[in-house]
Each structure stands twice: as structure tokens, then as C-alpha cells.
Amino acid sequence: MEWQPLAADPAAGSGYFDAYAAIGLLVVIGVLFVMVAFTANRLLRPVVNTPEKLLAYECGVDPVGEGWAHTQIRYYVYAFLYVIFAVDAIYLFPWATVFAAAGFGAATLVEMFVFIGFLAVGLLYAWKKGVLEWT
């Protein structure tokens, strides 16, 4: 593994755009891979469609109604909670990188605890209101 140069580490030389160019290149390679796989698939596979085969699977009986169904609204509440908490959680990352640096320290720690505290109150509220429980 001697040939691996240091350049892949942006902190050690190579630039910001190079890093993301590599990611872009990988996206292209990944898409190419999928395309190649499906081309091979197209060349190799049989195509024998029958109306029965194209029916939606419903345990062997003919499908009833449309392909959508109502589910509990509870799922949706979880998604809602997540969006709010995700916005909260992302602030942890810039904070995490600086809070121990010189000039920040305990005060910043307390600031973040206040921030998280508010959200924790929200979580407790949700808990108390029974949102996190299943009926």
C-alpha cells in the first residue's frame, strides 16, 4: 500500500474540490455500474409476461381495491418529531468541533445544554401526552 499518496486526505494536501470531484466521479461510476448491470440483465433475461404475472401480489387472490391504504397517523407523528429533532441534532456538529477549543469551553457547553434542554422538554411533553405510546 506504499503507492497510496497522501493526497486523498484533504487536511494533508489535496483540495476541497478534488474531494468532491472524486465523489462526483464515484456517483458516475455507480450509475454506470447500475446501467451495465441492467443492460446485461436485459440481454440475458426472458420476457414472458402474462396478465396474471403482472397482477399485484395479494396472497394469491385477485387484488382488491387500489394499491394504497390508510395507516395510523402515529407514524406521521414520529416523522414530525424526527424533522424537529434532526434540525436540533445538526447544530451539535459545528458545536462539537469547537466547544473544547480555546475561547469556548464551559460557557458553550452550558449554551448547548440549554438548547438540548428545551428539546428534551419537548420530548418529555410528547412522552407525557402519550404520543410515544401505542394504543
Place this chain on the structure above:
Amino acid sequence: MNLLDTLLRCVGTLVAFLVLPLVVGQAEHKVMAHMQGRLGPMYAGGFHGWAQLVADGVKFVQKEDVVPAGADRRIFRLAPAVALLPYLLVLLVIPIGPNGLVGQAVDAGIFFVLAVMGIGVLGSLMGGWASANKFSLLGALRTAAQLMSYELPMLLAAASVAMAAGTVSLPGIVDAFHWWWVPWQLIGAFVFFTAGLAELQRPPFDMPVADSEIIFGAYTEYTGLRFALFLLSEYAGIVVLCGLTTVLFLGGWHGPFSDGLGVVWTLAKTFALAFVVLWLRVTYPRLREDQLMRFAWTVLIPLALAQLALTGIVKVAIS
């Protein structure tokens, strides 16, 4: 930028992306079989059925591609790629050895990883909706609810490591690692790994694909290669999750003789974790949907918050 070098790294990542999940898959065949007193595949390839998954791949490519008549064809076809490609991208940035031995380091490391992995859920949602099948739709909704619920503890646990290291770059985190981080970040590691398992919908968190209830969740209508891609994304997900847990919580390439054997250490830790993933699958029954959700919100998230507080206090105390 050396284009050839970058290209090599990308192709290397793709190869790793195609090989490592197969290794994990084969290990799953064998480990699961032996834990159940069986032998698992024994014929393909000769020696203990090592080529079973290669044979499966060849079989999948030759299979008919059935798109249900009622389906939204374009989205149905696009979904497996959307589910698969995020893991490929994530694999690129996981460092496996010291001195820049990584596909491509990104300064926003953890953040990049978590953000990109979050896109995968779109694949399941698209597939589940476009199948025009009730089971698929239910599975997609469950997947989405589960992934969103477990993404949060994962974010919080990752943030705890970022706090400990003072950086969000993955190689930077491993560089800053000391052995006493393992007990310090133990809760975080547990939360991260468990939440990751749930994100991958591995048993015991496989309610969205519970075959006894909703056939195979969002992937019910998929056949052939498209189904194989969904499966590949699951196993690639195991590799990525174990690699990330190794890098974030277990010190990546650190270990005795790590100067020469850094890669070996990373891979060994990754595969040890992958073994744990398989072990858990064999051992535990599936959690019920409400238990799943309650576990995320009332156990993992408070634990992750506690870990954050612990990390913050210890870090400020020692600096």
C-alpha cells in the same frame, strides 16, 4: 488532482462495494446455518459453498424482470438504484488505514455519511409506493417511520464522538482516538450500532419487511436483478455500519503493530461487528412495531442524550 489516482480509488471502492457485502452474505449463510445446527451451502464453488452468492448473482441477472401492471413503471425501476448508491458513496469516505489510506477523505466526514445514508430511505418509499401493492405501501410507511425514528439516536451518538474528537472528519476522529474512549463512549457505541441495525431493517428490527405480516414490505413486487440490488444494499449497509462503528467507536486502524497492519485491524474489527449483526439476527425474535418505536424514542434517544452530556462534561473537564 491526479485523475488516474482518483479513478483507481473510485474503482477500488466499487470493487470493495461488490465484494465485501458478498463476504458478509456468505458469512451470514454459514454462521446462521451453524447456529441452527446446519451446514449451510456446501456445493457451489467446491469448498464449503464459497461461491454460493456469486452463483446467486448470476442467477439474478438471468431472471425475468416483472413490473406489475398497476405500477408506476419509472419510479418502480429507479427505486433500487436510489436505495443502493448512497451506500457506495459512503464506502468511499470510510478510512481503513493510517496515512490517508481512504477512498477519499471528506472534511465533513460524519456529516456526509449520515446525510447520504438518509437518502436511502427514499428508495424504499419510492419502491413501496410505485408497486401499487398494499403490502408494499405498508412496508414503505413502516420503513420510513422506522428509519426516521432511528436516524436521530444515530445522529446524536455520532455527535458525541465528534465532540470527543473535536472534529467531524473520519480520519481525524480515528487519529484522535485513545483506548479509553471505548469505555467513555460505550453508551454511544451501543446506541449507534443498535440504531444502525434498525436502519438496515435487520432482525430483530425487521418489522418493515416482516414476512409473516406484509410479505416482504416495500420489496414485495420486486424480482430478479432489482430485488438483488435491494438485497445488495442491505448487505452493503451492514458493511458500512460496521465500518463506521469501527471508525467512530473502536479506533479504526489502532491496535498492536498498527503501523503495518492498520488495514488488517480495521477489517478485523469490521468483520467482528458484522458477525455480531448476524449473531443478533439468529438469536432474537422480531420486535413488534410499537415496541420498535418505543425503543427508539424512550430508550435510545434518552441514552444518546445522556452520552452527549457525559462526553461534554468529561471533555471540558480534561481540556
Place this chain on the structure above:
Amino acid sequence: MKFPGSGLAKGLAVTMRTMTRKTVTAQYPDVQPELPPRSRGVIALLEENCTVCMLCARECPDWCIYIDSHKETLPAADPNARARTRNVLDRFAIDFSLCMYCGICIEVCPFDALFWSPEFEYAETDIRELTHERDRLREWMWTVPPPPAHDVAAEEPKEIAMARKAADKLAAAAAAAAAEEGEQS
């Protein structure tokens, strides 16, 4: 005293222990299985013993034994006697696609014409091939193992005991006669 998670750990230990143990999978095509004595593989016919009494066919729960026969008249050995008729077996077939291996036919056969053979590798690609005609059933006879030896401490079989009893009686009578003769002379 039980701390939380101990049950989970116990579960993990169980699977781990199973993994380290030897597996029980039979490597069948490579390694022939060790069958227990009196395994029920296929039914063999010793047609020399068959008298076409039809008991087996009638007792068969799923009617998978087919027997055809005709009567033959044997010329009387003795001019005073009547001519005898005898059943001659034309066809004896067992349809193993129907057979459920209950073994009733073997149990009911009064003349020991049916036997269990441990052979089980007679799968066919065509279901009609599974109807074994009498030649094939006779061939299976060669695979029937000898009956397991009796337990040394076991009671004597009834017929032998009865025969011995009769023989003993005769011998005793003979001995008594011999003794009487001796007394007289």
C-alpha cells in the same frame, strides 16, 4: 438479583454454543445415511409365497396395490380326489406415488410374501414410473435384510416352543415305552 438483559445474554450464549457444536446435517448424497433397522424404504414382494388371498389389497388404506390373477385347475393327484384349483398371480403392482408406507399390507400378509426393504432411492421423473410391477417388487427382495436376531434372553417363539413341546412329549412317550419294554424283558 436478575439484572436487565440477562435473558438477552442467555439467548446469545445459546446460539453461540450451538455454533461451536457439530452440526447434525446429513450429507446425504455424499454420505449414505445410517438407517435404523426395520427402516421403511420400499415394499418387496416374495411372489413365491403369494397365494393371491387379496388381503393386502383390501387392507391398503389408499388402495395402491393392484392384483390380477386367474384360477388354474390342477389335475388330481389321486383318482379318487377332486381336482384342485389354484390361484395364479398375473399382476402384482404397488403404486408408490399413492403408498403412505403404513405397512399394513406387510402386517396382514398371512404367508410372508411382503417385506420392508430399506432402499429409498427410487425417485423417478415420471410419476407413472413409481408404480412398481411385480418383477421390480421381486427385485427389491434382494435388498431385504435378514430379520434381526432374537434377543438371547427372549422367550422362545411360539411355534418352536410348541414343536419342542410336541417333540418332548413324543420323546417322553418313546422313553416310557422303552422303559416298559425293558421291565417286561
Place this chain on the structure above:
Amino acid sequence: MSALLAAAGSLEPAARSYLSPTGQEIVFLLVGALVLGAAVVSVTTRRLVHAALWLVVALGGLAVEFLLLTAEFVAWVQVLVYLGSVVVLVLFGLMLTRAPIGSSPDADSGNRPAALAVGVASAATLVTLVVDAFRSSWIDLSGPVGTTRLTGEFLFSHWVLPFEALSVLLLAALVGAIVLSRTKGDRTKPRPGNLRTALTKTKER
């Protein structure tokens, strides 16, 4: 940090003009066109779920734009929050209520001209504002301007109060969401799903 500054110094801001665009600028414009196209399709398509998925393309394209402006942190926040949760929330909501495969003409409210007018007006305002504000100034992309650490430093040395206010805002949103999603006397009442099915059934009759 200084190494990074030195290494990435390929863009000299002073030497730029419109006539010699760099690679990044060309990519920026192309992605911009893609975002615009996806956004237009998103609002004009009659298929609800397709609209949400085109929104994914548009928002993802925006993330790429942020990346091209070296705002790394913001870009991944965009992906994490918008693609990973907001769009999923939207799709989730669509699928929970009614998003049949194929077009849903009843989803069109008939306010197209008004919506178009509002859209064009706000776009024009924004474009005018931005063009007027920045005119020919060039952003120096040669240094790291959007890394997580720099964002953190700015946030926690200059913008602490808004940051704390944000937590209150989020708390309010959380409570609001819970209150809205809970119907009164929730355990006895039929769930919204059942109610809706019952309503559609009666309508069909």
C-alpha cells in the same frame, strides 16, 4: 488549516471575468439549470408523488450548488434535513392520505394564474435583490469558508442568542405538531384513516 488554504489556492478572485468561466462556474450554471427545470416540473406535474420526487431532485441540486460554493456544512445539512426528512415527511403525508398512481386532477385547485403571478413576482424580487446586492463581486472560494468548524466558530461566538431562540422555536413547533396530531378524546374516536374511508364510501354511494 493553513495547509488547506495553501493547497486549494487555485482560484484567484481578482483575475476572474464573465468571459473565462472556471470549471466550477460552468458546473454551477448547469446544476442551476437542472434545479430550475426540476422545480418547474415539480409544480406543474399532475402526479402528486412525482412532484415530491422532483422536489428531491431540485433540493439535491441545491445541495450541489452549496457544495460548489464550498459551503460544505450547509450542503450536507440540506441533504440531511431536506432530502432525508422534509421530503420523506412530505412523501409520507401524501402516502398516508391519498396519492394514487397516475395523475390526480382533483388535486389542482384552479389557481394556476395566481400562483404563476406570485411565483414570477417573488422570483423577480429575489433576482433583482441578489443582482443588485452583489453585482460583480466574486466570492473567494480559495479558502475553506463553509467547513463545520468555521460554522461552529461563527455560530457560537457571534450568534448564540439566535441559536438559543431557535431551540424555543423548535419546541413550539414540536408542541404544535403534537397538539395538531392529537384529536380530542383520542382513544374512543375512530382514527383519521378509518374516518376517511368511511367518508369516501358514503360518497361513492
